[in-house]
Amino acid sequence: MSRRGVGSAEWGIKGLVVLSIMLLMGTSVGIAQTATADAKQAVLQKVEQFLEDLGALRIDAVAKHLTPDALIVTVRKRGDSMESTTATGKAWIDRLTMSKTKFEEPIHNVHITIDSEALAYVRADFVVNIADNTLSHGVDQFTLIKTSDGWKIAAAAYTSIPGLPEDK
Incomplete structure (x- = not known):
C-alpha cells in the first residue's frame, strides 16, 4: 500500500x-x-429424543445424535467431593453398551440459546428415575451444531448428584 x-x-x-x-x-x-420458536423447538426435540434413546438403551440411536468427534463430560458427587471424567463420544458409547438398566431422564427449567441458526446451547435441570424412584439429579448442558442431517450434539456435560434435588 x-x-x-x-x-x-x-x-x-x-x-x-x-x-x-x-x-x-x-x-x-x-x-x-x-432464534425462532420453531428453531428452539427443534433443538429441544433433539435433546429430548437423545435422552429418551439414552434411557431406553437404544445405543445405535444415541450414537446417531452425536457428531463424530463429540465430547462427553461427567461430574459426579462422590462422598464430599465432585469427580469429573471426560470421554470422546465413541468411548462413552462403548461404555454405555455395558449398561443394562433402563431409566427416564425428564428435564425441566430448560434454557436454549441459538446463534446464527447453526450453534445451539441447552441447559436444563434433570432427575434420573428408575422404576418411579429418583436415583439422581443434576444439570445437563449440551452444545449442538446444525449439520446437513439436522442438529447434532457436539458436546454434552452433566452433573450427577445422588438422590432427590434439595428443593423436592
Whole structure:
C-alpha cells in the first residue's frame, strides 16, 4: 500500500470494504440473538429424543445424535467431593453398551440459546428415575451444531448428584 494518504482512492475502497464488513458483523450479531420458536423447538426435540434413546438403551440411536468427534463430560458427587471424567463420544458409547438398566431422564427449567441458526446451547435441570424412584439429579448442558442431517450434539456435560434435588 502506498503512503498517499487517507483521502486516496485506494484507501477509500479499502475503507468501504472494512465498513461493509463491520456493518455485516453488526447485523449478524442481531440475527444471532434472535432464534425462532420453531428453531428452539427443534433443538429441544433433539435433546429430548437423545435422552429418551439414552434411557431406553437404544445405543445405535444415541450414537446417531452425536457428531463424530463429540465430547462427553461427567461430574459426579462422590462422598464430599465432585469427580469429573471426560470421554470422546465413541468411548462413552462403548461404555454405555455395558449398561443394562433402563431409566427416564425428564428435564425441566430448560434454557436454549441459538446463534446464527447453526450453534445451539441447552441447559436444563434433570432427575434420573428408575422404576418411579429418583436415583439422581443434576444439570445437563449440551452444545449442538446444525449439520446437513439436522442438529447434532457436539458436546454434552452433566452433573450427577445422588438422590432427590434439595428443593423436592
